[in-house]
Amino acid sequence: MNVLVVKANNRPATEAVSSKMYETFIENLQGVNVTTYDVFAEDTPYFGQELFDAFAKLQSGEELTDVEQRLLAAKQKAKDALAAADVVVFAFPLWNLTIPAKLHTFIDYVYEAGFAFKYDENGQMVQLMTDKKAIILNARGGNYSSPEAAPMEMAANYMKNVIGGVFGMNIIDEVIIEGHAAAPDQAESIIAQGLERVAEAAKNLSAVAV
Template identity: 75%
Template sequence: MNILVVKANNRPASEAVSSKMYETFMEEVKDLNVTTYDVFEEDMPYFGQDLFNAFGKVQAGGELTDVEARILAAKQKAMDALTAADVVVFAFPLWNLTIPAKLQTFIDYVYQAGFTFKFNEQGQMMSLMTHKKAIFLSARGGIYSTPETAPMEMAATYMRNIVGGVFGMEIINEVVIEGHNAFPDRKDEIINEGLAKVKEAASQLTHQLA
């Protein structure tokens, strides 16, 4: 079984909770077949007209610019990584109420008709990755789990809608650490409780794959 961990925070673990969640998870699954796709380390030009220009040139046999060649290669690498994975773990923060732009770019690369979803003859969308499983490890300094604040949270919610709703992966675990900035006097307690849940999620995955 192949595990792909998509790391979406380039801040050090000493400063960023989702980075610490990533490191904690990786330590617990070090004996498994794990590959990390670090969206901040990869060369990932942003999704836009350059990609569509590249598609046109490939069909016409035209010469690609540097950025066009890079974005085609980056898109294919992301798709290949997702294809090879049986379990995909996303480690990401809530930044400005949403996911980091680099993680959005990864999603843009793999969000493709015929790859992660398709439309049937009735025009209904059908998921194409129902055979894969996903785990979310996410951190947010404020509280976004109350009825008043939940509508503002567009990171974990977005990822659920995309990965589970569109791609069709089974989300087998989700660990969210929140409130460590809102309650500085309880910061260590909140983080440590969350990291214990990360270890538990890793342990459960290890047992499932044993």
């Protein structure tokens, strides 16, 4: 089993809960081939007009700029990493109600018609990654599970809509640690209980691999 872990927080685990979730998952994973794609460590220029200019230049045979070359290489590397994985684990925080920009860039790279999805002859979207499984590991300091706050949460929901709804991955596990910043007197317990669930998710995946 090939497991790709997409790590989307460059803060140390002593300070960032989602980084600790990543470490805990890796420590409890056994019997699989695991690769980490660290969105902050990779060279990931932001998705924009330069990428479309690069596509046009490839068609016309023009020379690419440095940024254009980097974009094409980064996009291909992200696609190759995703394509090789049987299971994709996303470890990320909620920052300002959404995901880190670097994780969004990774999604932009792989959110490609003909790769992650396609349209059929009737214009209906067809998911192309139904053979893959996914696990969500998310940390958020506030409480977003209540009916009042849930509509504001655009990190885990966004990721699930993309990888599950558009790409068609089967989300087999989801661990969300929340509220530790809102309730500092309970933070240690909240985080510890959440990390136990992360370890369990890794062990469950390891058991399937065996």
